[in-house]
Amino acid sequence: MPQDHFAKVLLAAIDEGLSSLGDSPRQAILYHLEASFQLKKNDIPKNLTGFKQALERIFGAGAPYIEKIIAQSFYAKLGLDFQEVQDTDLVLSVSNAKRRIVHAGEVKIDE
């Protein structure tokens, strides 16, 4: 799976995850990510840690819930089973998904 396709799937999952808050909140988050955190939407897959930190700064204790929704959507789009854990870390979840896809030997992700 080419890296850009992986990133596209992740962006779609992020869109879906943020949309769970509603369209106005989703737009507000993306706007402020760029304006205040200097993180453009298309750059999120390259800086997932920055995205996660921004969510934590904005939502505090609520951030893990949003991360979990995004992770669930991401896994669903990849056809993977999402294994629910107490504290879903988005960065770790994405990394695990990548590893599982490569390990399954179905596709090769070009770095």
Added chain:
Amino acid sequence: MSRNARVLVVDDDENIRKVVIAILEDEGYIVESAATAKEAIEKSKRKFFNIALIDIRLPDMEGIELLTKIKDTTPRMRKIIVTGYPTLQNAVDAVNKGADAYIVKPFDVKNVLKTIYEQLNRQEAEKKYSQDRVADFIQARVRELDIENDIAQKGK
């Protein structure tokens, strides 16, 4: 949105449950049912329902009492009391305990569907209001963070 709405029908009369489920599913709603208050409370804890149609007389609890026991959600579940014994006191009690509407048996199907539709529209409006408040919160929070950053920068 309305046509994907989830409805919980709470009535101990199996025939009534079947009829109401058939009517609502025909309209495209996703319907589940409960024969007792306890079952309704359990289901509301496990799944989200947009609307609950609650019979005023249940074997284990008065329907009006159930209004206060059923799990609150966001957006708030709309609760409609259904009764074959309409009295002014019942209506007042129902409203005071949190009912959003009141339907009288025997059912007028058009009225039932209209009531459900109206309640879903109100719920949608509430949801939009909540989302706007979340957007406002995000804006306020980011402004707060910008101020914190400015202060931290000046302190260096």
